[in-house]
Amino acid sequence: MNHLQKKLNTKRIISLTILFVFFFYVLSLFFARYVFAAELDEVAMLFERMKASTVASSNARILVLVKPTTTATEANLRITFANGFTVDSTSTNITVSTSGLPSAFQAESITAMPGIGSSASSVSGQQVTFTVTDLTVGTLYGFYITGGITNPSTAGEYINTVTTLTSGATEIDSSRIAVDIVSDDQVTVTAQVPPSFNFALSGNSIALGELSTSSVSSGSITIDIDTNAENGWSAWVKSANAGLNSASTGDTIDSQGTVDGTPTSYTAGNEHYQLDVDATNGTGSGTPSVNAEYNGSSGSGGTLTTSYTEIATSNGSGNNDGLTLTINAAMSALNQAADDYSDVLTVVGAANF
Numbered sequence: 001m002n003h004l005q006k007k008l009n010t011k012r013i014i015s016l017t018i019l020f021v022f023f024f025y026v027l028s029l030f031f032a033r034y035v036f037a038a039e040l041d042e043v044a045m046l047f048e049r050m051k052a053s054t055v056a057s058s059n060a061r062i063l064v065l066v067k068p069t070t071t072a073t074e075a076n077l078r079i080t081f082a083n084g085f086t087v088d089s090t091s092t093n094i095t096v097s098t099s100g101l102p103s104a105f106q107a108e109s110i111t112a113m114p115g116i117g118s119s120a121s122s123v124s125g126q127q128v129t130f131t132v133t134d135l136t137v138g139t140l141y142g143f144y145i146t147g148g149i150t151n152p153s154t155a156g157e158y159i160n161t162v163t164t165l166t167s168g169a170t171e172i173d174s175s176r177i178a179v180d181i182v183s184d185d186q187v188t189v190t191a192q193v194p195p196s197f198n199f200a201l202s203g204n205s206i207a208l209g210e211l212s213t214s215s216v217s218s219g220s221i222t223i224d225i226d227t228n229a230e231n232g233w234s235a236w237v238k239s240a241n242a243g244l245n246s247a248s249t250g251d252t253i254d255s256q257g258t259v260d261g262t263p264t265s266y267t268a269g270n271e272h273y274q275l276d277v278d279a280t281n282g283t284g285s286g287t288p289s290v291n292a293e294y295n296g297s298s299g300s301g302g303t304l305t306t307s308y309t310e311i312a313t314s315n316g317s318g319n320n321d322g323l324t325l326t327i328n329a330a331m332s333a334l335n336q337a338a339d340d341y342s343d344v345l346t347v348v349g350a351a352n353f
Helices: 003-035
Strands: 042-047 062-067 076-080 122-124 127-131 141-145 156-165 171-181 197-201 217-227 233-239 243-246 252-254 272-280 288-290 309-314 318-330 345-351
Touching: 042 156, 042 171, 062 156, 197 233, 197 345, 217 233, 217 345, 233 318, 252 272, 272 288, 272 309, 288 318, 309 318
Parallel strands: none
Antiparallel strands: 042 062, 062 141, 076 127, 076 156, 122 127, 156 171, 197 217, 217 318, 233 309, 233 345, 243 252, 272 318, 288 309
């Protein structure tokens, strides 16, 4: 081999060496940029509204959850939104919050993303970058995006990418995540509550027994009232005879007084046939009240007539509302003897829906 050929071989070796050095340099940059970025241990994006074209807001937040894999000093977190998402070009419009984070995700506690501030730090096209501080491997971090991002107008699956970065913009951990956008994410639930009204008497007779001039005879029935009527209920009463009538003698122990809003007083030994009503309040929005005419006390009661007269009302719904209807009667020394003194009270009610 002559001197010239040796010289040419030497140049070829030097050239090949330089080429291989350059190749491995480029390859090292490639691996430093792409290979050494590990997958995030966990990453999730929960859209509070998955409906197409929904704008992120305080009522339609995007929850971002990240658990780092690699021990490194994070300084930024970048989300690359898929084409179709509308990303506001002004970083301060892409707002962020860690307030009201759920306590856990799949039984794993969530820590507020440290150092993230109130908005993105920069935006470029579909890429949004947020400033963060150093993250701890094995900790699940979260934050909300509350503005600046609009869901795609077309329903379907979209792939976003979440990446943690060093202060020098070197990728640390990076994962792609699929999200689904739907045409509508709300279900309307309807139901009907039928109107209800129960008006039940505890009995259908009041036996006063033998009347006396020295005492007042009394007897009662109760009424249970239940209704879901918003405007409450009313109860009414009428007497067939406006007194206790004896068919055999034609004599009547009359109900005393008039329906004037004031109970009529009575005493033993004086003929009378009066109604006293008491109300009990069950549960519900209404409060039962007795009309003044029948809101008697010991020694007074309301007048019974042959026309329906309102005895009590309630101003709202009620369950187990109650009325006690008490008849107080006495004879005078002039009432004729007979065993067939009687009257029929008709008690009715209605709910006001």
